Amino acid sequence: MILELDVGNSWIKWRVLDDKRGVIVTGRAASLAELEGQLSGSAASFVDCRVCAVQSALSNAEHYAGVLRQYVSGRLVFAASGEHLAGVQNSYAEPARLGVDRWLAMAAGYSRVRGACMIIDAGTAITVDYVRDDGLHLGGLIAPGYQQMKKTLVGSTGLVVSDEFLAGPQTCTANCVAAGVETMLSGFMKQVHDDGLVRLGQRARFLVSGGDALLVQRHIESCEVMDDLVFAGLALACPFE
Numbered sequence: 001m002i003l004e005l006d007v008g009n010s011w012i013k014w015r016v017l018d019d020k021r022g023v024i025v026t027g028r029a030a031s032l033a034e035l036e037g038q039l040s041g042s043a044a045s046f047v048d049c050r051v052c053a054v055q056s057a058l059s060n061a062e063h064y065a066g067v068l069r070q071y072v073s074g075r076l077v078f079a080a081s082g083e084h085l086a087g088v089q090n091s092y093a094e095p096a097r098l099g100v101d102r103w104l105a106m107a108a109g110y111s112r113v114r115g116a117c118m119i120i121d122a123g124t125a126i127t128v129d130y131v132r133d134d135g136l137h138l139g140g141l142i143a144p145g146y147q148q149m150k151k152t153l154v155g156s157t158g159l160v161v162s163d164e165f166l167a168g169p170q171t172c173t174a175n176c177v178a179a180g181v182e183t184m185l186s187g188f189m190k191q192v193h194d195d196g197l198v199r200l201g202q203r204a205r206f207l208v209s210g211g212d213a214l215l216v217q218r219h220i221e222s223c224e225v226m227d228d229l230v231f232a233g234l235a236l237a238c239p240f241e
């Protein structure tokens with residue numbers, strides 16, 4: 001059995017694969033302590049484990065490794081961004097500095113569509129990565145995520161915000177804030193979509209992942225939601241063959 005972890009800034013997503021690489025359990029934890037509760041509750045032990053951790057969590061990698069070691073008898077690997085993976089070429093001058101979650105999602109997305117694609121991951125941050133038809137990464141964008149946009153405004157002004165999805169002018173504070181954030185997201189997505197088609201060509205595919213993927217889909221109708229890109233990328237980077 002293989003334990004796979006996708007550690008983001010808001011959630012730790014995890015899943016377990018059986019010996020035939022089929023997914024047998026998936027889960028989500030808000031913290032390492034919660035994850036530990038979930039793993040010990042399952043009373044499972046895993047042979048190997050592969051981890052994708054965003055930069056903020058990597059600074060805590062030893063602590064993660066110490067906790068995970070209790071459940072993992074074999075290999076325990078933290079994936080890292082490199083120069084090439086599955087036909088994708090990293091554009092960063094220092095390839096290791098590219099977020100490994102972005103890197104794995106790009107490799108998995110490009111492997112699947114075998115052509116120009118834009119990878120949009122809507123989580124704590126919204127990241128956008130451009131991958132050309134020949135696999136060259138043209139670079140990307142990092143913007144505040146949907147909840148961050150709301151939190152920042154509400155936190156710094158004390159305003160309230162409604163949870164509804166609203167467009168156009170509104171007539172109470174909570175709805176004005178909700179519609180304002182939605183309009184920012186919609187304008188950003190329209191710009192990203194148009195720019196993707198210009199830079200990557202009209203046949204480019206738009207692949208979307210992350211907790212807010214469905215919000216992105218509201219604005220880019222032609223996009224394809226692929227929730228497992230980071231996990232699929234982990235298998236490419238750390239195949240455990």
Ligand SMILES: Nc1ncnc2c1ncn2[C@@H]1O[C@H](COP(=O)(O)OP(=O)(O)O)[C@@H](O)[C@H]1O
Nearest residue numbers: 008009010011122123124125145147210211212
């Ligand atoms: N049931 C849910 N509980 C909490 N957040 C959710 C839920 N469904 C969607 N979300 C959204 O998912 C976002 C986090 O997405 P995720 O991809 O897990 O982020 P990260 O990779 O940064 O940890 C939150 O900002 C929130 O808007």
Ligand SMILES: CC(C)(COP(=O)(O)O)[C@@H](O)C(=O)NCCC(=O)O
Nearest residue numbers: 008009054055097098099123124125
């Ligand atoms: C940009 C990110 C913080 C996104 O994290 P997420 O929203 O998935 O939690 C992550 O990819 C990261 O830590 N990147 C390192 C910096 C970079 O990619 O340039």
Ligand SMILES: [K+]
Nearest residue numbers: 121123125127
């Ligand atoms: K993200």
